[in-house]
Amino acid sequence: MSDPWEYSLYIPCDPRAVTVCRRTLRLILTLHGLIHLVDTAELLASELVSNAVLHTKGPACLRLRFRDGVLQIGAWDADPEPPEPPGRLEEPADAESGRGMALVRACSDLWHWQPLSRMGHRGKLVWCELNAA
Template identity: 75%
Template sequence: MPENESWEYSIYIPNDLRAVTVSRRTLRLILTLHGLIRLVDVAELLATELVSNAVRHTKGPAALRVRWSDGVLRIGAWDADPEPPEPPRPFDEVGEVEDGRGLALVRACADVWGWQPLARDGHRGKFVWCELAAMAAA
């Protein structure tokens, strides 16, 4: 499939830490099938952090959304908790601690990232996303 064609995938996942591995492997397959293997390593890291946060810090279901449009890969995670994500801390404050590095990694590796609250059909939640430009990863 040519890189100039737009596409989007959504993967709905349960609140289960095993969903992080399923999401990461599915993302690898999607990018490989679309000829975007050069983005896989960074995209997997970003998706892992976003989905991990959605699963670890909320109680409900979650989803991974992957979209390619105009040479930009957008990776996002939806969860049912409307509370904003904790702001990323600088790496020098995180140190060796396991928790608290996720969004700092996203901020460091993505071209841009953000979040938005969502409300639809009585359901609330948030969508945390990041973008990778194809040229940046080439």
Template identity: 70%
Template sequence: MPETEPHAIGAPWEYWLHIPNDLRAVTISRRTLRLILTMHGLIRLVDIAELLATELVSNAVRHTKGPAALRVTWRDGVLRVGAWDADPEPPEPPCPLDQLTDLDLEGGRGLALVRSCADLWGWQPLTRNGDHGKYVWCDLVAA
């Protein structure tokens, strides 16, 4: 298995994993992401990318009723991890981690973690083939 980044530096690539609205899909997404990054020689980004993907996919599955998807892209030294879901409503704005009052709560930390750990993050509404939804993404720069 590659342990450096020679393949990652080359041509851009993109993967989509379409998932059902099922919490088990979060684990499948995380493991799939680990495999993708390992095979592309981006091992040093695996742990943080897994954390961010887990938060994004978990939000997509927990807070919507339809299908979802994990999207992973590499272009110009930037790894973008994102989750699409069928709900067009914007995500709740994240607060800084130091402003979370109860860190023992099960929810409410996801986008705060994304905001704190990613180099850049955002969301955009999507319309495709008459379907509406949104795409929430974050970037990790491979420095």
């Protein structure tokens, strides 16, 4: 079992930040020997970060944590309101909202959210977990 680690990447409220987060996550997981998690982790991080930058007006942050064989992927944003409840993946592709969190729910082992203040902003952290085993 490897030592625990954590990375945080603070990002502007800009849709281009999603790509930066995805590529940064891929590099981090590759360097830590977790390449088998990259595809799923990129999908999850993309959904979480997209929600953070598209539905809020303030700064955001991607947080990656690894401890006890579990990768936690989180996106913090400056909106303290809870995320939209997950929709169903069976909903039409042109559904207005909820499909991203439905993907997070379907592809992760666990997901949740919690209020969290950062950089002087009240906000929330929406996170999910992947077992590395």
